[in-house]
Amino acid sequence: MDSDRCLVLRVESVTVTYNGRVALRDATFSAYAGERVAVVGPNGAGKTTLFKAIVGLLPLESGTVEVFRCNPQRERVSIGYVPQREEVDLSFPVTVADVVMMGRIGHIGYLRRPSRRDREAVRQALEQVGLTDLVNRPLGELSGGQIQRTFIARALAQEAPLLLMDEPFAGVDATSEEAILRLLDLLRENGVTVLLATHDLRMAAERFDRVLLLNGEVVACGPPGEVLCPAALQRVYGGQLTLWEHERGLLLLGDGHCSGGA
Numbered sequence: 001m002d003s004d005r006c007l008v009l010r011v012e013s014v015t016v017t018y019n020g021r022v023a024l025r026d027a028t029f030s031a032y033a034g035e036r037v038a039v040v041g042p043n044g045a046g047k048t049t050l051f052k053a054i055v056g057l058l059p060l061e062s063g064t065v066e067v068f069r070c071n072p073q074r075e076r077v078s079i080g081y082v083p084q085r086e087e088v089d090l091s092f093p094v095t096v097a098d099v100v101m102m103g104r105i106g107h108i109g110y111l112r113r114p115s116r117r118d119r120e121a122v123r124q125a126l127e128q129v130g131l132t133d134l135v136n137r138p139l140g141e142l143s144g145g146q147i148q149r150t151f152i153a154r155a156l157a158q159e160a161p162l163l164l165m166d167e168p169f170a171g172v173d174a175t176s177e178e179a180i181l182r183l184l185d186l187l188r189e190n191g192v193t194v195l196l197a198t199h200d201l202r203m204a205a206e207r208f209d210r211v212l213l214l215n216g217e218v219v220a221c222g223p224p225g226e227v228l229c230p231a232a233l234q235r236v237y238g239g240q241l242t243l244w245e246h247e248r249g250l251l252l253l254g255d256g257h258c259s260g261g262a
């Protein structure tokens with residue numbers, strides 16, 4: 001199956017615990033070149049935990065993660081990571097330019113100076129997210145949306161073939177949201193694989209190739225029309241769902257039957 005597609009990420013039976021308590025149980029799924037996967041699930045479902053496990057920031061209790069058949073915990077593989085807003089330490093005295101240049105470390109090497117090519121990559125990334133004017137601004141003096149865009153620029157400058165974005169739309173206005181979505185189209189053209197955590201089920205349904213539905217484990221993974229069906233959503237979100245339908249005009253797809261995943 002899928003032998004004609006280029007496998008980028010393989011997550012196999014991954015369990016992650018915090019102090020002995022399981023946050024993500026036995027997760028298995030794969031992602032392919034140029035694919036855009038929405039990672040959805042309620043608060044505490046394990047989205048951030050999954051991303052940190054893939055990047056190698058959290059140890060695995062069991063299972064394996066492979067990126068281009070390498071183990072990110074042991075080998076150097078380039079994975080772009082846009083952390084969830086709450087995870088960013090704003091007291092750290094760095095400017096926008098510093099943060100974006102950090103994306104180039106894998107290209108520069110730790111004790112070398114940035115080359116013209118590195119500086120150009122940073123300039124281009126800042127232009128792509130519309131932050132050129134704020135290049136020397138300390139991170140702690142930015143708005144929430146500008147911080148998100150700074151980390152997206154860092155990921156772009158990194159030129160990584162796999163990009164994990166943890167709720168990049170949280171706290172950004174409609175214009176920035178559309179700009180980020182356009183960037184995602186650009187990344188797809190370049191064959192970059194994107195996993196993006198979001199609470200926006202409508203966006204997941206309309207703008208993504210596949211949806212990974214989490215709730216402490218993988219509930220379903222497949223095309224949006226299969227995964228975001230009422231039965232699976234009811235199982236994961238329970239009573240919240242009615243509220244969401246009213247508040248967000250949530251599109252419920254399909255006829256109530258789940259044909260894939262779970």
Ligand SMILES: Nc1ncnc2c1ncn2[C@@H]1O[C@H](COP(=O)(O)OP(=O)(O)OP(=O)(O)O)[C@@H](O)[C@H]1O
Pocket residue numbers: 018019023041042043044045046047048049050084
């Ligand atoms: N540093 C930590 N120490 C202990 N438990 C943690 C830690 N980080 C997360 N958890 C727990 O692990 C589970 C998964 O959390 P995670 O942050 O991955 O969820 P999430 O899906 O990203 O949620 P959200 O939508 O709120 O961002 C939760 O029960 C959470 O309380």
Ligand SMILES: [Mg+2]
Pocket residue numbers: 047048049084166
């Ligand atoms: Mg999270």
